[in-house]
Amino acid sequence: MPDHWITDTSQQSINMSNYLITGTSRGLGLCLVKELLKRPATSVGLIFTTTRSAPTPALQRTIDESAGRVVNVIVNPVDMESVKAALPAVEKHLNGAGLDVLINNVGVLPFSNGIKEMDNLAETFNVNVLSVQNMTSVFLPLLERGKLKKVANISTTVSSFAYQDVFARLPAPAYKVTKAALNMLTLQWGMEYLDKGFTIFGVSPGWLKTELGGEGANLEPEQGAEATMKVIDAARKEEAGKMINIHLEGFGEGHGDFYQGGVVPW
Numbered sequence: 001m002p003d004h005w006i007t008d009t010s011q012q013s014i015n016m017s018n019y020l021i022t023g024t025s026r027g028l029g030l031c032l033v034k035e036l037l038k039r040p041a042t043s044v045g046l047i048f049t050t051t052r053s054a055p056t057p058a059l060q061r062t063i064d065e066s067a068g069r070v071v072n073v074i075v076n077p078v079d080m081e082s083v084k085a086a087l088p089a090v091e092k093h094l095n096g097a098g099l100d101v102l103i104n105n106v107g108v109l110p111f112s113n114g115i116k117e118m119d120n121l122a123e124t125f126n127v128n129v130l131s132v133q134n135m136t137s138v139f140l141p142l143l144e145r146g147k148l149k150k151v152a153n154i155s156t157t158v159s160s161f162a163y164q165d166v167f168a169r170l171p172a173p174a175y176k177v178t179k180a181a182l183n184m185l186t187l188q189w190g191m192e193y194l195d196k197g198f199t200i201f202g203v204s205p206g207w208l209k210t211e212l213g214g215e216g217a218n219l220e221p222e223q224g225a226e227a228t229m230k231v232i233d234a235a236r237k238e239e240a241g242k243m244i245n246i247h248l249e250g251f252g253e254g255h256g257d258f259y260q261g262g263v264v265p266w
């Protein structure tokens with residue numbers, strides 16, 4: 001299939017969806033891109049990726065092998081001016097078509113030696129919460145033109161009030177606090193945009209072997225990406241504002257039963 005057919009969105013079929021994923025230089029974000037590329041071009045059209053600087057070799061390879069389906073945009077999601085500046089580039093590539101799914105994936109997990117010593121709350125908030133607000137509000141006009149109108153905010157069971165006993169020994173209070181704030185941000189968006197046809201929700205992607213998750217994690221990032229895309233595909237209006245867990249068999253005993261799907265309790 002020639003490249004121009006894919007990037008010419010005037011020829012997009014009715015079932016073709018366009019995606020934008022933030023934080024795709026590595027980890028879960030990059031795996032989500034690869035997961036979407038497994039699907040035919042008749043179902044997944046353009047996949048916009050974002051990086052703060054030039055794409056990493058791994059992302060560049062993915063772009064080069066994508067026959068024009070992956071388009072990288074350099075943007076710092078924490079910086080509103082940078083996000084606004086990125087909008088026209090995405091809009092131009094879409095050529096009148098809409099954006100169907102926004103996946104807010106960027107995130108950081110800094111450690112602190114106890115809550116008193118936590119000195120990274122503001123910068124962690126900016127990455128884990130403010131970036132989501134910036135991206136969602138600025139790209140809203142393109143999402144309004146989209147068919148699916150889905151926004152998936154990548155959260156974590158670590159932010160659940162109900163599970164804090166399980167995660168008590170993880171010395172990352174700024175992560176817990178800001179992801180809990182992200183969940184409330186998701187709820188605000190989910191409720192306010194429900195009647196406008198949007199499904200805005202959170203996803204817990206599992207504990208993944210990435211730079212953030214570390215080598216001790218129990219899932220490969222590819223497993224998390226596949227399971228996360230299943231959650232995103234299946235998300236319906238009833239799930240707006242909620243955090244949905246991935247569903248994977250075989251992780252019951254010894255792993256906190258965390259991959260059983262459904263709504264994560266707050």
Ligand SMILES: NC(=O)c1ccc[n+]([C@@H]2O[C@H](COP(=O)([O-])OP(=O)(O)OC[C@H]3O[C@@H](n4cnc5c(N)ncnc54)[C@H](OP(=O)(O)O)[C@@H]3O)[C@@H](O)[C@H]2O)c1
Pocket residue numbers: 022023024025026027028029051052053076077078105106107108127154155156157204205206207208209210211212213214217
């Ligand atoms: N890994 C897990 O076990 C796990 C579990 C639950 C939830 N999650 C969530 O999944 C998401 C992805 O995590 P991951 O494990 O893939 O992490 P990762 O491998 O560390 O990748 C994080 C991504 O976020 C980007 N990023 C980091 N700081 C940024 C900043 N200040 N501004 C803009 N982009 C920034 C990174 O881009 P640069 O290359 O530019 O730094 C990178 O692309 C996060 O929201 C995380 O909270 C992960």
